[in-house]
Amino acid sequence: MLTSHLLSWSINRCILKSLVGSMSKLLNFPDSRDEEQNTLARTLIYTSAGLILFSVIFIAAVPFFAPVLTGRAVRLAGVVIPVCGLIIFLVKRKKLWSAGLTLTTLLWLVVTLSSITAGGVSAPMFMGYVIVILVGSLISNHSTNIITTIICITTGILIAIAETQGLLPEPIVVLPAARIGIYIFFFLLVMAFQRVNTINMMELIKQSKNNASRYQSLLENFPATTYINNTNVNAETEYVSPQVKKLLGYPRSAFTDDPLFWTKILHPDDTQQVLAESQRTSETEEAFEMEYRIVAKDKRVIWVKDEAALVRDKETGKPLYWLGVWTDITSRKKSEEGQSDLVNGMTRRTIQLQTAAEVSRAATSILDINELLPNIVELIRNHFEYYYVGIFLIDEQNEWAYLRAATGEMGTEMINAGHRLKVEDSSMIGWCITHKGARIALDVGEDAVRFANPLLPLTRSEMALPLITHGKIIGAMTIQSDKSAAFSRVDITALQTMSDLVANAIENARLFTDKVNLNKELEAQNEELERFTYTVSHDLRSPLVTIRGFLGYLRQDAESGDLRRFDKDLGRISNAVDKMQRLLNELLELSRVGRITNPPEKVSFGEIVQETADLLSGQLEAGNVRLNIISEFPIVHVDKLRISEVIQNLISNAAKFMGDQANPTIDVGMKDLDTDGKPIFFVRDNGIGIHPDFHERIFGLFNRLDPEIEGTGIGLTLVKRIIEIHEGRIWLESEPGEGSTFLFTLPVPMPEQTQQSESKKNG
Amino acid sequence: MVGEPIQVMLVEDNVDHAELVIRTLEEHRIANKVRHFLDGQSALDYLFHRGEYLDDANNLRPHVILLDLRLPRVDGIDVLKAIKESDELKAIPVVVLTTSEAEKDVARAYYNHANSYLVKPVGFEEFKKLMDDLGFYWLSWNTNPHSKE
Numbered sequence: 001m002l003t004s005h006l007l008s009w010s011i012n013r014c015i016l017k018s019l020v021g022s023m024s025k026l027l028n029f030p031d032s033r034d035e036e037q038n039t040l041a042r043t044l045i046y047t048s049a050g051l052i053l054f055s056v057i058f059i060a061a062v063p064f065f066a067p068v069l070t071g072r073a074v075r076l077a078g079v080v081i082p083v084c085g086l087i088i089f090l091v092k093r094k095k096l097w098s099a100g101l102t103l104t105t106l107l108w109l110v111v112t113l114s115s116i117t118a119g120g121v122s123a124p125m126f127m128g129y130v131i132v133i134l135v136g137s138l139i140s141n142h143s144t145n146i147i148t149t150i151i152c153i154t155t156g157i158l159i160a161i162a163e164t165q166g167l168l169p170e171p172i173v174v175l176p177a178a179r180i181g182i183y184i185f186f187f188l189l190v191m192a193f194q195r196v197n198t199i200n201m202m203e204l205i206k207q208s209k210n211n212a213s214r215y216q217s218l219l220e221n222f223p224a225t226t227y228i229n230n231t232n233v234n235a236e237t238e239y240v241s242p243q244v245k246k247l248l249g250y251p252r253s254a255f256t257d258d259p260l261f262w263t264k265i266l267h268p269d270d271t272q273q274v275l276a277e278s279q280r281t282s283e284t285e286e287a288f289e290m291e292y293r294i295v296a297k298d299k300r301v302i303w304v305k306d307e308a309a310l311v312r313d314k315e316t317g318k319p320l321y322w323l324g325v326w327t328d329i330t331s332r333k334k335s336e337e338g339q340s341d342l343v344n345g346m347t348r349r350t351i352q353l354q355t356a357a358e359v360s361r362a363a364t365s366i367l368d369i370n371e372l373l374p375n376i377v378e379l380i381r382n383h384f385e386y387y388y389v390g391i392f393l394i395d396e397q398n399e400w401a402y403l404r405a406a407t408g409e410m411g412t413e414m415i416n417a418g419h420r421l422k423v424e425d426s427s428m429i430g431w432c433i434t435h436k437g438a439r440i441a442l443d444v445g446e447d448a449v450r451f452a453n454p455l456l457p458l459t460r461s462e463m464a465l466p467l468i469t470h471g472k473i474i475g476a477m478t479i480q481s482d483k484s485a486a487f488s489r490v491d492i493t494a495l496q497t498m499s500d501l502v503a504n505a506i507e508n509a510r511l512f513t514d515k516v517n518l519n520k521e522l523e524a525q526n527e528e529l530e531r532f533t534y535t536v537s538h539d540l541r542s543p544l545v546t547i548r549g550f551l552g553y554l555r556q557d558a559e560s561g562d563l564r565r566f567d568k569d570l571g572r573i574s575n576a577v578d579k580m581q582r583l584l585n586e587l588l589e590l591s592r593v594g595r596i597t598n599p600p601e602k603v604s605f606g607e608i609v610q611e612t613a614d615l616l617s618g619q620l621e622a623g624n625v626r627l628n629i630i631s632e633f634p635i636v637h638v639d640k641l642r643i644s645e646v647i648q649n650l651i652s653n654a655a656k657f658m659g660d661q662a663n664p665t666i667d668v669g670m671k672d673l674d675t676d677g678k679p680i681f682f683v684r685d686n687g688i689g690i691h692p693d694f695h696e697r698i699f700g701l702f703n704r705l706d707p708e709i710e711g712t713g714i715g716l717t718l719v720k721r722i723i724e725i726h727e728g729r730i731w732l733e734s735e736p737g738e739g740s741t742f743l744f745t746l747p748v749p750m751p752e753q754t755q756q757s758e759s760k761k762n763g
Numbered sequence: 764m765v766g767e768p769i770q771v772m773l774v775e776d777n778v779d780h781a782e783l784v785i786r787t788l789e790e791h792r793i794a795n796k797v798r799h800f801l802d803g804q805s806a807l808d809y810l811f812h813r814g815e816y817l818d819d820a821n822n823l824r825p826h827v828i829l830l831d832l833r834l835p836r837v838d839g840i841d842v843l844k845a846i847k848e849s850d851e852l853k854a855i856p857v858v859v860l861t862t863s864e865a866e867k868d869v870a871r872a873y874y875n876h877a878n879s880y881l882v883k884p885v886g887f888e889e890f891k892k893l894m895d896d897l898g899f900y901w902l903s904w905n906t907n908p909h910s911k912e
Contacts, residue, residue, distance in 0.1 A: 534865045538833060541862040544885045546779040552887020553786065572779050 037096065039200045043138050044091050044099050046196065048084040051106075054185070055080045065177055072117065080110065104148055107132045112155050120163035121156070124182040129156055131186065134193050225326040227255070227262075229308070231319045235278050237262055238321060247304070247328055249297030267293030267301060274306075285310050285319065291329060303333040345490075352494040355383040359498055363505030367512040373405030376502055380479065381407045387482040388456055390414075391467070392421065392429050393475035393506070401429050401475060410455040432464035432476040438492045439464045442485045461486035465496055467503035474503060531700075539583060539713075543576035550576075586714040593721045598639045600726075602749050605681065606633035608640060609668050612647040616655075624664060625655045631669040634679055637749040642722045647683070649715045650742050654685035657740070661686055671743070678728065678745040686739040695732045771797045771902070772825035774806040774842060775860075776834050780883065784829065784860070787894035798825070803837030806830075807845055810852055825855060827901045830877075832861040832868055840871055847876040854908045856901060 055077035062073040083106045090099035111128030118125050129152040136148030162168050219226050225247050228239040236259030240252050248265065255261050266274050270292040281288040288308040296302050308324030358379050366372040373391050381389040390406035403419040406412070421427045423434060432439050441462045453459065459480040467475045477499050481487070550569045557566035606629070613620075613627050620627055636643070651666055658664040664686065671680040690698060699720040723730040723744050734740035771788065775781040781799050788797055800806040806828075808814035828846070832839035839859070846852045856878040861868065864882050872880050881897065884890050 534863065534867070537865065538861070538863045541883070541885065542777055542780070545862060545883045545890070546777070546783070548886045549783040549890050550779070550887075552891070553783075555887075572782070576779065 039203065040096050041091050043196055044103060045088055047103060047135060048087040052081050052084045076110065104132060104136045107135055115159050116168055120168050121160045124179050127186050131189055138197065227324050229322040229324065231321060233279055233282050234260060235282060235322060236260060247326060248294060248302060265294050267295055302328060303330040305329045351383050355380060356498050356501060359501050363501060367509050369506060369509040369513055372505060372509045377405045377407050386479055387458055388480040390478045391475060394423055394433060398423055401433055414455060428462055428464040429476045429478060432466050433473055436466050436468060436473050438466065438496055440487045456480060458482040460484045463487045465499040467499055467506065469503040469507040474506060477502060540580065543580040546576040547573050590714055590718050593718060598641060600637050600639055602635050602637055603640050604633060605636045608644050609647055612644050616648060616651055619652060620655060623655050626665045628667045630667050633670055634748060636746045638726055638746055646719045646722050649719045650683040653715060654683060654687060657687040659688035674745055678747060680743055680745050682741050682743045684739065684741040689736045689738045690734040690740050691736050770823045770825040772828045773797055773799045774803065774834065775831045776801055783890060784894065787891050788898055803834040803839060803842040806842055807837060826907050828855055828857045829860045830857055832859060832863055840875060843875045843877055
């Protein structure tokens, strides 16, 4: 018995299990992504299933408490159950709207029919309209709900009218218990729907809660910082995501406690631009997009990309807030900067190559060093946009480096002032030359240098490069920039190559200039030699012709016994011999001037003049010539003996060409300095004067103006030669009958020049 | 032609040389009349009737001019140029008589239409011989254009 009971129970359990399984399968509905759709589908299926269940229970229960209704109940269930099946089928086919409409219509039909047959308005089934409206509101949208309600009310009124008119069939009297049952059923149904509704609501709330936290966690785990700013012009911060701490090191509270905190940590160079753009976009309401720098709490500079858009209310379109994202783009920027450094570097190298090419072109095409150097400094300065470029060349004693070419007005000014630097460690240039190495001085960093040349006030970096050719240092080049830290080791390498080029160019130009000068000198010497042989052949022959000629006559004179003529002819021969002697002596003297030079000494010019005047006093007195020394004379730096010769020649020359002057006078004096700063001395006479046509020729070898006057034609040539050896000039101011003035310049001792600038570093 | 005084113009700055020339010419009775000028300027003044020779009615046209090259004031070459550029004077034979053997001088002289170029010899006999030949050639053998054309 027990076993059979257990058996039947277990069988029942199996049946129940399969029943529940099939039920749950039946109750399954296609899952839709739309939560609202899911809720509706669930409601429809539960309702339909509930109706089927109710119908089955009703049919089973009716015969017990209202047998009269059994037939009707069966008919009702015969309609309800298939329709509900149809509804479930529709839901499964996702035709939710049709299913909902079918359900509402079914319920309405059941309620209406029941009400009509069960006694109209007073029938318990009349309350079913409430269920219809309730179901309608659950399964459909707002407008269908209203239509359902209107239909129910209209049907209710029509039933009431029909009842009043007695059009309804006689109601079947039901037991009060049945009535109660129906009411209870309705209450339960209302409660069930209410429950479904509540569950749906709860579900939705839970769902949206889930969504919100999902979005938030999405925002706060996103690899960028999000923020919300209000729509004020100032764009005050309302929210910032916690990533900001990682991005900038500041806590979120820093941004929310001070809504304008973000504007205070912008990079100073970007602040103005960012605020302007922020203001502009807040006025135009355009999206904000910018890349800028922010200074993090640990003072690191962070590049961010800031993109923000204005969020508006969906319905009213009213601006609500700015939603923005900060992305860290520091590493990207750095790599971009790296690339641009690379590009800049390559651009510099290209420029350096170009300049080198142009320097080498200049070097090969310009062979005059005085033209080449200014060209090179300008080339280098212009290509690199340096502030100043100068070239120093050292003197033969290796003691001073003289500025030979420099850019700009200040350069010209320094060259004109004879700017030079001692070849020793006291200056960049000096160091560079003594150590044969390049050197950089910057006004930044540990070795910061103060640049103090008043003519180059903007210099902030200097590079000195040695000019070396064939292993020999010939000078140095200074390159100065008005930018701080303008030079690097790499620049030295590149520019050193160029300075080697410059050094070679200078050497070539020098060699070429030397060669040209040598050629010129050789040509001049050749010319003079030619003139010399010519003159010698003429002027030395001339007395020979006389001597040999009259020697013949001398014999004739002796034979004829003409003693008077013998004497006269002998005199002619003797004069010719003397003349030859003198000529030879003076030629010897002239050749000595070029070859033998005494070292120049500091000597008073006045002293030389006085001594010479004493030497000539006899000759002057004989000619009744007065000699006036009319100036105070400076100290000159000359070969004293030679200059004495010059004065002697000029004075005796002047004395010779007095003509029939009654008061022959010679003045020796000094005029102002000439353009080179050398004193101009003069010897002036009031003699016969010289026509301007002869002013040049008079200095030529053996050129004599007056055959009547004694002379070899060498004196003035000698004078000119001596003056030129002293790097002076000699010229003549004279007109026939107005006397002559010979003017000449002589060097004065160099003043002990002190170094131009006290500043240690400037070149 | 015979009996007419033959005019030789000597332009020479060296008085000794001039004496030598004049003496040799006179000895050989070739030159009845030699006129000596010490520099180029006075020679040109004579030929062109200028300066101190302005009123000189007797400054006869020379039959031949003996010209030294290196002369004070106006150089020998310039004297030669002036003569040969003058329509009136260019027919007069000009004999350059100088100590210079330089090719340059020879070339310049002939370029400027000198009729002959002679270098003063060193040596009495040579000098005499040259003057003999010179006298004979220019004053006897050579036919000169008629002075009045």
